[in-house]
Amino acid sequence: MTTPDLEPTQRLPHVPLPLEQPEAPRRSSPIVAFIVRVVVLVVVASAALVAAALLLTPTRESVLILGSDARPDELARGQVGRTDTLLLFVADRATPRLAMVSVPRDLWVAIPGYGEERINAAYELGGSQTARQTVSNVLAQRVDRYMVIGLQGVRDVVDAAGGVDITVAQAIHDDTYPTDDYGYQTVDIPAGRQHMDGDIALKYARTRHQDSDFGRIARQQQVLSAVRTAMLNPLNWPRLPGVIAAVSRSIKTDVSPLDAIAIGAAMMRSPGEPERMVIDTLLVNPVTGQDGAALLQARPELKPAVARFLGGPSSVSVEVLNGAGVAGLAARTADRLAQAGFVVASVGDAARAQPQTSVVAKPGARSAAEAVASALNLPASRVSANPSAGSADVQVILGADAR
Numbered sequence: 097m098t099t100p101d102l103e104p105t106q107r108l109p110h111v112p113l114p115l116e117q118p119e120a121p122r123r124s125s126p127i128v129a130f131i132v133r134v135v136v137l138v139v140v141a142s143a144a145l146v147a148a149a150l151l152l153t154p155t156r157e158s159v160l161i162l163g164s165d166a167r168p169d170e171l172a173r174g175q176v177g178r179t180d181t182l183l184l185f186v187a188d189r190a191t192p193r194l195a196m197v198s199v200p201r202d203l204w205v206a207i208p209g210y211g212e213e214r215i216n217a218a219y220e221l222g223g224s225q226t227a228r229q230t231v232s233n234v235l236a237q238r239v240d241r242y243m244v245i246g247l248q249g250v251r252d253v254v255d256a257a258g259g260v261d262i263t264v265a266q267a268i269h270d271d272t273y274p275t276d277d278y279g280y281q282t283v284d285i286p287a288g289r290q291h292m293d294g295d296i297a298l299k300y301a302r303t304r305h306q307d308s309d310f311g312r313i314a315r316q317q318q319v320l321s322a323v324r325t326a327m328l329n330p331l332n333w334p335r336l337p338g339v340i341a342a343v344s345r346s347i348k349t350d351v352s353p354l355d356a357i358a359i360g361a362a363m364m365r366s367p368g369e370p371e372r373m374v375i376d377t378l379l380v381n382p383v384t385g386q387d388g389a390a391l392l393q394a395r396p397e398l399k400p401a402v403a404r405f406l407g408g409p410s411s412v413s414v415e416v417l418n419g420a421g422v423a424g425l426a427a428r429t430a431d432r433l434a435q436a437g438f439v440v441a442s443v444g445d446a447a448r449a450q451p452q453t454s455v456v457a458k459p460g461a462r463s464a465a466e467a468v469a470s471a472l473n474l475p476a477s478r479v480s481a482n483p484s485a486g487s488a489d490v491q492v493i494l495g496a497d498a499r
Contacts, residue, residue, distance in 0.1 A: 155190040155463070156186065156187070156188040156463045157186070157240050157241065157355060157358060157359055158184055158186045158237065158238055158239055158241070159184075159185045159187075159239075159240065159241045159242065159243055159349075159351060159359070160183070160184055160185075160227060160228055160231055160241070160242045161181065161182075161183040161184075161185055161242075161243050161245070162179040162181065162182060162219055162227060162242060162243065162244045163180060163181025163182075163245055163246075163250070164177045164178070164179050164180075164219075164245070164246045164247075165177045165178055165179075165180045165247065166246060167247070167278070168248070168276055171246065176219065176220055176244075177220065177246075178201070178216045178217055178220050179201070179216050179218075179219045179227065181198075181201075181301075181313075181316055182198065182199040182201065182215060182216065182231060183196055183197070183199070183316065183320070184196070184197045184198075184199070184231060184235065184237065185370075186237075186406055187359045187363065187366075188362060188463075189361050189365055191407075192362055192365035192366045193366060193371070194324075194362065194363060194366045194369075194370035195370060195371045195373070195405065196317050196320065196321075196371070196372045197235065197237075197373045197375070197405065197406070198314075198316065198372075198373070198375065199231060199234065199235070199375055200309055200375055200380065200392055201214060201215065201309065202214055202215075202309065202389075202392045203215040203234065203380060203391075203392045203393075203394065204383065204385070204392065204393055205218075205230060205233075205234055205394070207221060207226060207230050208222070208230065208233070209222060209226065210222060210226070215230060215231070215234065218230040218231070224242045224350065232470050232471075233473075234394060234398075235398075235399065235402045236399040236402065236403065236436030236438075236467070236470070236471045237402060237403075237467055237470065238463075238466045238467050238470040238476070240355075241349065241355060242349060242350060243347055243349040243351060244347065244348045244349065245346055245348075246346065247276065247298060247302075248346065249345075249347060250294060250297065250298045250301070250319075250346075251293075251294030251295050251297075251298055252294060252342040252345065252346050253323065253342045253343060253346060253347075254292070254294035254297045254319075255293055255294040255342075256335060256338040256342040257323055257326045257332060257335060257339050258326060258332055258335055259291050259292055259297075259326070260297055260319065260322035260325075260326050261290070261291050261292075261322060261326070262289075262290055262292055262300065262318055262319065262322050263288065263289050264285055264286065264287050264290055264300070265287065266287055267285065268284065268285040268300065268303060268306060269282075269283070269284050269306060270282065270283040270305050270306060271305075273299060273302075273303055283299045283303055285299070285300055297319050300315055300318075300319065301315050301316045301318075310374055310376045314372070314374050317370075317372045320370075321370055324363060325369070327339065328363070371405070373401075375402075378401075379394070379395055379397055379401055380393060380394055380395060380398065381393045381395055396435065399436045403436070403438070403467075413440075413441035413488040413489050414430075414438045414439065414441060414488055414489070414490045414491075414492060415441055415443075415444075415486045415488035415491045415492065416430045416433070416443050416444075416492045417443075417444055417445060417446040417486075417494065418443075418444070418445050418446060418494050419445075419448065419449055419493045419494050419495055420449070420450070420494045420495055420496050420497075420498045421449055421496075422494075422498070425494055426443045426494060427443055429472070429492065429498065432471070432472070433471060433492075436471045438468060438471070441487065441488040442487070446494070449496070450493050450494065450495035450496065451495050451497070452495040452496065452497045453472065453474060453478065453492070453493065453494050453495040453497055453498045454478050454480065454492075454495065455468055455469045455478055455480070455490060455491070455492055455493075456480055456481070456485040456486070456490070456491040456492075456493070457479060457482075457485075457489070457490055457491075458481075458482070458483055458488075458489050458490070459481070459483055461489040462479070462481065464490055465479045465490045468490050468492060472492070472498075
């Protein structure tokens with residue numbers, strides 16, 4: 097048997113493999129990095145702005161919305177017109193709650209500095225401050241800000257929001273609807289769910305010949321509520337810049353950007369539609385003016401009813417102390433506050449004389465204390481907080497300036 101001629105096993109030379117080099121990190125595009133930085137800055141700035149608004153503004157803010165009836169030629173001459181729409185909008189983000197109180201334009205009131213007139217003349221006579229003070233006196237409620245919008249402004253804002261959806265309870269027919277050129281036209285709006293553009297929404301809110309001024313007021317509240325609903329719809333959020341632009345063109349206001357953010361937060365937090373109150377014949381009496389004009393006069397029940405609706409003064413107690421040294425002043429002030437709807441718990445003398453009147457609130461009663469101050473024609477700066485002030489929720493210490 098032959099043995100195979102085998103060669104010894106030969107080792108192949110070992111050739112080391114090259115080490116894998118880690119991939120260098122990919123550099124992002126300068127444009128992408130810039131966009132990311134901008135987005136981060138915008139988010140941070142927006143969060144800071146919202147935080148500032150929530151910290152620096154009251155949790156409850158009220159805005160007097162005034163609708164001017166001035167036509168284009170009157171505006172061109174610098175005339176502001178009368179405000180046939182007077183609506184107090186209250187946003188409380190702590191509750192949260194939204195509420196609207198509409199005041200009839202024919203209410204006969206005392207306008208500070210101008211005597212007695214229809215309430216819709218207050219803005220025309222004395223401007224925003226006079227209108228705010230007049231409505232505050234009539235309702236015994238604090239009025240923080242104001243907003244004036246004209247006829248065209250309503251059209252522009254509703255159109256910018258993409259229109260509004262409103263359920264018309266009863267078909268509307270008006271043969272004498274006033275036009276901007278002092279003429280008349282016929283308006284027909286069918287009953288049922290309607291999608292309205294700005295022009296139709298204005299006609300719906302403004303017509304009054306088929307029912308009454310009280311019906312017109314209720315429709316105005318419907319339109320305002322419908323605009324809010326439209327803007328809370330995420331599908332309409334891309335329209336927000338257009339709405340803001342329309343508002344800035346059409347509205348005159350002292351609502352600051354921080355106020356707007358705070359009110360917007362209340363609107364986002366509120367679970368449902370704003371609660372609505374129309375001041376009607378249960379709270380006002382029809383009277384006839386010297387020239388035979390049909391007017392309205394506030395009944396004693398008006399201020400307490402508004403207080404109950406807004407949930408402010410009627411839910412707290414007030415203590416009135418006389419630090420002015422004028423006999424009977426505390427009792428007279430207590431009667432004044434009671435007529436405004438406040439619950440007066442006690443009346444007495446202050447421990448010492450005071451140079452000026454002050455209002456002190458216990459925790460949780462700040463808004464009510466500010467309403468008390470407004471009812472006494474005092475600025476909000478007179479309100480302070482003290483957990484141990486008296487036995488009532490709000491304490492009024494009358495000073496030498498009290499009347």
